[in-house]
Amino acid sequence: MNISCEIVRDLLPLYHDGVCSNDSKKMIEEHLAHCESCKDELKAMNDDTIIVRSEQNLSEADAVKKLSKRWEKGMMKSALKGAFFTLITIAVVLLVLYCFIDIHIG
Ligand SMILES: [Zn+2]
Numbered sequence: 001m002n003i004s005c006e007i008v009r010d011l012l013p014l015y016h017d018g019v020c021s022n023d024s025k026k027m028i029e030e031h032l033a034h035c036e037s038c039k040d041e042l043k044a045m046n047d048d049t050i051i052v053r054s055e056q057n058l059s060e061a062d063a064v065k066k067l068s069k070r071w072e073k074g075m076m077k078s079a080l081k082g083a084f085f086t087l088i089t090i091a092v093v094l095l096v097l098y099c100f101i102d103i104h105i106g
Contacts, residue, residue, distance in 0.1 A: 003027055008038045016045045 008031045014020035015028045032039050 003031055005031075005035060005038055008032070008035070009041060012038070012042055012045060016042060016049075 008028055011020055011024050011028055015025060020028070028038075032042065
C-alpha cells in the first residue's frame with residue numbers, strides 16, 4: 001500500500017513511542033524501507049529522545065548532588081552542635097570538680 005510521507009510523519013511519533021496499531025506500524029515500516037527522508041525523520045526523533053533522556057539524567061544527578069550536599073551541611077551542623085554541647089558539658093564538669101576540690105582542699 002502506498003501512503004504519503006505526510007501520513008507517515010503524522011504517525012511517526014506514535015510509531016516511535018510504540019503506541020500505534022499493528023497495521024499502522026506495518027504501513028510505516030513499509031514506507032520507511034524505501035523512503036530515506038522519513039527514515040531520517042525517525043532517526044532525528046530517536047536522537048531527540050536520547051538527548052532529552054540524558055538531560056533528564058543529568059538534572060536528576062544534579063538534584064541528588066544538591067540533596068547530598070544539603071544533607072552533608074546538615075550533618076556538619078549537627079556534628080558542630082554535638083561538639084559544642086560536649087565542650088559545654090566538659091567545662092561544667094571541670095568547673096564542678098574544680099569547686100569540689102577547692103572546697104575540700106582549700
Ligand atoms: Zn516518506
